[in-house]
Amino acid sequence: MPKIVDHEARRLELADAVGRVIVRDGVNEVSIRSVAAEAGWSSGALRHYFTTRAELLAFACEQVVERVTTRITDLRHSGTIQQAVRATLLETMPVDARRHAEAAIAFAFLTLGLSDPRLAEVQRTHFDGMYGLCLQLIESLETEGLLAPHAASTELLARRLHAVVDGLSIQRLAGHLTPESMIDQLDAYLAEISLIGRRLDE
Secondary structure, X not given: OOXXXXXXXXXXXXXXXXXXXXXXXXXXXXXXXXXHHHHOOOHHXXXXXXXXXXXHHHHHHHHHHHHHHXXXXXXXXXXXXXXXXXXXXXXXXXXXXXXXXXXXXXXXXXXXXXXXXXXXXXXXXXXXXXXXXXXXXXXXXXXXXXXXXXXXXXXXXXXXXXXXXXXXXXXXXXXXXOHHHHHHHHHHHHHHHEOOOOOOOO
């Protein structure tokens, strides 16, 4: 019988290979040839699935966003709203090896998008999705009466939260923060905007 090929599984295999190349060598080293070698494929076989480097990178980033979104959707919270907000944000931040790799892939698109419209679209989708998540979290705190009094609108607070999360993530990726110090800074900011000022992981 002819061999049945799971094409989606093979595309996901290639996306994982892209991630490994980015984490180990940097995004500039991603190419059809380098990813094929990482996956143990020939360049010709890879081109049956992705004809250009941009297509390959875009799919890899989309898979990161999908995985993180699935994890957030699957979270089950038994604590306070503030703890749920914290846990949700930490799923998007480089606190361990898996999430460090995901963040490295996602933030690589900040520079890639400057020169490639296709990759700029992927980066914009990721950015808009993260802002939407931050807005949803701020609104959940407001609905429960847990936001500290602010003159700023919920939209502006969401922009600020987004900036804090992205800024801390970038500093962690650059090696300026440890995972623990990054989390401490996030906790401090969440305590500032919340009515409860104690540590959110208690």
